[in-house]
Amino acid sequence: MTRNMDGPHHIRQRLRALFRANDPEAIAQVAARVGLSAEELRTYAESPRQYSFDGLAGCVVRKTTKRTGTLVGLYQAEQAGMDPEAGAWVTVCEVHHTCVNHSILSAARSHLPDPTMWCEECRQTISDGDR
16 A cells, blocks of 8 residues: 655645755745745644644544544544644544543544443443443
């Protein structure tokens, strides 16, 4: 499987590297090629990645879990209009509307496969099924 190295995230990475190299001539050439000023190009390069999986603002990913069969999502809190004060990343049980904030993306991702660890209603559903 090959990865698309021309997506917006990779383009931003390459532009950041170009600005770190501090080569005004190369920066001016790229800016001219895309029809932006060097400052507009820098603003784009330094802007945060925008998430919109399934067309939802701030959504990084949504999937149905094997453990419970419920739909869960991972969101960038501020972009999704959620409170980022408890953490920039939010795991959400889309069925029971339970949300848990996390300070780092990898922690949020690790919580997605098993919502019984953070959604009381999912936990109850599983325990009721075990009886």
